[in-house]
Amino acid sequence: MILEKVINRIVLQSEYKDFVDKYRDNILTEFKGKIHSIYMCGSIPKGTAKPFKSDADFTIVCVNSKDIDYERLSNIKDRLLEEYPVVTKIDTIICSIDDVLSKPNEWGFWIKIICVCIYGHDVGEKVPPIIISPxxxxxxxxxxxxxxxxxxxxxxxxxxxxxxxxxxxxxxxxxxxxxxxxxxxxxxxxxxxxxxxxxxxxxxxxxxxxxxxxxxxxxxxxxxxxxxxxxxxxxxxxxxxxxxxxxxxxxxxxxx
Known part of the structure; x- marks a missing residue:
């Protein structure tokens, strides 16, 4: 059996649209030229989030994951949480293009199956079909x-x-x-x-x-x-x- 993608299309509720746009723009501005693509998973892109109860889960893919400074990333998170209390928490995972392509059953699974791309070219499309097996x-x-x-x-x-x-x-x-x-x-x-x-x-x-x-x-x-x-x-x-x-x-x- 081949695993199918969890989220096939993005369905953002109105409460979260500005927040997601602001997160994306802040990341691209702060780490200009270093971001390959940005992804989300969980209830917000599925359109099932509960205001003031749901958190936001992002994944950033770049050429070199060391290009992303965690302190600067944390500052963005803190600013957005203050501006958008509708979100309880912001989690961001960082990986490289090589992580996704060289580890298809780990990072590849995460990007291809769990996440949905909100910016850039979806590197998950390059991951081979994931077959359920031991x-x-x-x-x-x-x-x-x-x-x-x-x-x-x-x-x-x-x-x-x-x-x-x-x-x-x-x-x-x-x-x-x-x-x-x-x-x-x-x-x-x-x-x-x-x-x-x-x-x-x-x-x-x-x-x-x-x-x-x-x-x-x-x-x-x-x-x-x-x-x-x-x-x-x-x-x-x-x-x-x-x-x-x-x-x-x-x-x-x-x-x-």
Whole structure:
């Protein structure tokens, strides 16, 4: 099965049009000549965003990702959040053209399947069709352990501010649900970016304790839980995920 794009066309609600235009113009002005293309994913380009509740997710593709200074990028974000309170948060991912083309099952998947181009030539069109397979699922999760360790042992464990804890718990919950969902892609045949549909598919196809999945989903909706309790459940979920991934890798090796 070949993965289809999550967002086929941009449907911006009127509340967000000026914001998206301003973000694009600010980025192009601040990093003149260094931007190849700009992308969005999530509820805003889908037209399902909720004012004052939804965040904005951008991806910038350039020739050299080191050309983008994070402090200058952060200044743009801060200005826009002040000007457009309708957006709760702005996240921006940066990658290079080479990242997208040389890692089709990682960055290529992100740009081709998850994102929609709002400026420039869509480099995702150069990424070959992505076929759902154990190899793809393994490649897709190449950096999952590193990401989990970064949040588990760094950001979340050391966060002293309650708002930061809430944000990290929400983000970590979503990351683990996405990881579990990747395990069932051969069953669903599509990539979902709707968290409730991900959860339901995991419950239908994964042999994991449903209470663990329900807990993660509840934490995604309301992150006001004890960090120690959350991490205990998150560790159990990740252990299941890692074992499933290792079994998939071993099976691929056996039959390869």
């Amino acid at each position: 190899e793809f699922i393994l490649d897709l999760n190449t950096e999952t352990k590193e990401e989990v360790d970064r949040v588990r042992r760094g950001l979340l464990s050391n966060a002293s501010d309650n708002s930061l804890k809430t944000r990290y718990i929400k983000g970590y919950s979503k990351r683990l649900i996405r990881a579990l969902y990747s395990l069932v892609l051969e069953d669903t045949g599509v990539w979902q970016d709707d968290i409730i549909m991900m959860k339901n598919a995991i419950l239908n196809y994964c042999e994991i304790d449903s209470a663990l999945v329900d807990y993660l989903y509840a934490c995604y909706l309301d992150s006001n839980v004890l960090v120690e309790e959350f991490l205990g459940v998150a560790d159990e979920v990740y252990s299941y995920f890692e074992n499933a991934l290792n079994a998939m890798a071993a099976s691929r090796t056996s039959f390869g």
